[in-house]
Amino acid sequence: MELGPHSRPAEPGRCVSGSPSAGSAFPASRVSAAGAEPGSRPTAVAAVLPAGGCGERMGVRTPKQFCRVLERPLISYTLQALERVCWIKDIVVAVTGENMEAMRNIIQRYGHKRISLAEAGATRHRSIFSGLKALAEDQPDCKLTKPEVVIIHDAVRPFVEEDVLLRVVMAAKEHGCSDYDLEFGTECLQLALKYCHTKAKLVEGPPELWKVTYKQDLYAAESLIKEKISQEICVVVKTKDEESVGHLLKEVLKNELNCATITSTALDHSGGDIQNFLTDQCCSFIWVTVLSSDFQETRKFLTALEESSLPLLYPVVVVLVHCLDFTLVPPAQKMESLMWIRGLAKEVKKRNVLLSGLLINYSQDEQKLQESLQQGASIIAALVKERSPALAGQLLVA
Template identity: 60%
Template sequence: MESGTPGGSGPAEPGPRLRGLGGALQAQAQAEGGCCAPAVAAVLPAGGSGERMGVPTPKQFCPILERPLISYTLQALERVRWIKDIVVAVTGGNMEAMKGIIQRYQHKRISLVEAGVTRHRSIFNGLKALAESQPNSRLSRPEVVIIHDAVRPFVEEDVLLKVVTAAKEHGAAGAIRPLVSTVISPSSDGCLDHSLDRTKHRASEMPQAFLFDVIYEAYQQCSDYDLEFGTECLQLALKYCHVKAKLVEGSPDLWKVTYKRDLYAAESIIKERISQQMCVVMDTKEDEEHVGRCLEEMLKNELNHVKVMSGRDLQQVILEQCYNFVCVNVMTSDFEKTQKLLNVLDESNLSILYPVVVISVHFLDNKSIPFGRKMEDLMQIKELAREVKKRNILLCGLLIYYPQDEQKLQESLRQGATIIATLIKERDSGLIGQLLIA
């Protein structure tokens, strides 16, 4: 068994964080007369070949925004602090690749085991790693174990808490969702035999959770047929341990990346999540009136769905998991302010998990600087953008014409705000180093 636990502080994560849920298990344990919350571990089978996706790379390793899908799932579990260990079952051929993912994206509490030839065999290998003491292993037998798919990256802490709490009470629990399509049974000649009442049935989803002794005993008793062809863990607990699982209503984002089109859907969701806020950094004093302030106000007015923050305290903004920055250069025609911002971002390790978008905004006033000279100064953005792309920072330039006519200025600022919003939402690497004009 291999383990990966790189040190150092991990990068920030986007989206809302559910706070206090870790204490919910603790509170429940105390209410029941116990002194501590149950030890919880997770097992992720990740040995699939991605045959249904029709791509040569197993789907769990397919890139989304240049980062493997499984890394997003690990991140979702890692940020749940009460999950003590995460065991990932991967094939021998992908073991080194998985170690590289753990190291590159600074994943923690991860241990690797060799996957089996089927899903159930992979899960069984993960359970055995938790149950059996191994030399140099930091794993310990948990009270409750979560089983989750490596290709379900959007699981939230509240769902994990619900299934773990239910499993502690009932022995087993699993997330379910309403059926989208009616299930029918064909006859041997290919005709309709009968259909099921969709309102009386549910789709079994992940995560699922079990008292460890229940599910481990079930797997130890499994027939070869179950291990070879079975897919439902809850059924094993029922069949071999007579434990009826508590069914927990899951959220719509528990869907599984199965087909190639699902990769695009997952990418769209991730882009949406990390585009909810932007930070505006300026090279002038806070109370100083200038065209840059007008742009900031335009961004706030035009982008109702985006939180626009001031970059007075960049470290705090980074801690708030902002992945979008607009650097407004008013006093200078070069990239001095933008370069300082890039240096801060580089030191923060913010771009390890997600690409950070930086838009360097410049204003053109023909009365002060000739157009040709201004453009010549700004063309260095291409070289600068190529350099920071190595650190997963997407740099673009925006030049806003600064006419004296108030109406035209407002139109330019509004167009600039639209361009900024599009660059942030699309995160198109093909626009890196481009100088756009509003």
């Protein structure tokens, strides 16, 4: 998929725990969950990502950190996870000379910030050393802050959360290691214990922190990312009326996707609020109209969506839902008038927005209406969970 340069996001990984200038970088709840003291926050934390591996165990030619998951290189997800933690000031990625240019392109294309590159060595340890050296350099043109604690994190562990990183930093401060490894029980820890004459502490990581090593791990990563981005769905309705079909559909969707957050927004006719429901959390939009579609409004929304950073990071699913009584208007007849969706879908698909149409039978018969809503919710759930580009542009019937 080709995306033009102007679609580069301003900031792909918005900070999850508030800006450091706004007070503490560690909200009290997070710190207390991590079992550390609120007062002990480190002043300068950096991260080094050894990413010089060649991926031989994966059985593919592309090194695993560059393998694509939902069309984006795996390492970009790991960078995004680290960027979202505002108290990590600098992130140094150690890549081999031959992958340096590819890595620069990834940083530029996905708008990553606070990233520096270092040349990877022949082994993981040499790559880490090279990353640390970049942070320690006393060059006048060096923009990196000399850190107090350095987190060493594998480029192929994309599911790292702030609380684990915080626990690692706290443990490093307490136990005195100057750099620290998230991989417990690995050669790194053994080396630290053997040669560094320093204490070391094992920080237990959650199972989600696992390392992408084999082909099956890439599949698992894709499924987990799809699950994660399907957790939030925005239902856009044209009326505030709680009895409307949009609100009914929202309720059925809540049951269908039982762990998802489903927000609904009643559309302001001035169209001025379109930007409001474009957050970096939500990649699935269900746009419900009871009567005929408003092409202009939909087009405006899709343009705002395309111009945001959202579809650059994830495929965005948009389902235009039309409700009508099939006994009055046969679905095939309505489909004819909705053929414009196909053309529009083809256009926005180029920018990673997957648009589909869905006709729901708004029957006067209560049971039939419930059945249609249920089927509609199942179809929406499948579109949201699978994010299949091949099925964009279709008109589906419930």
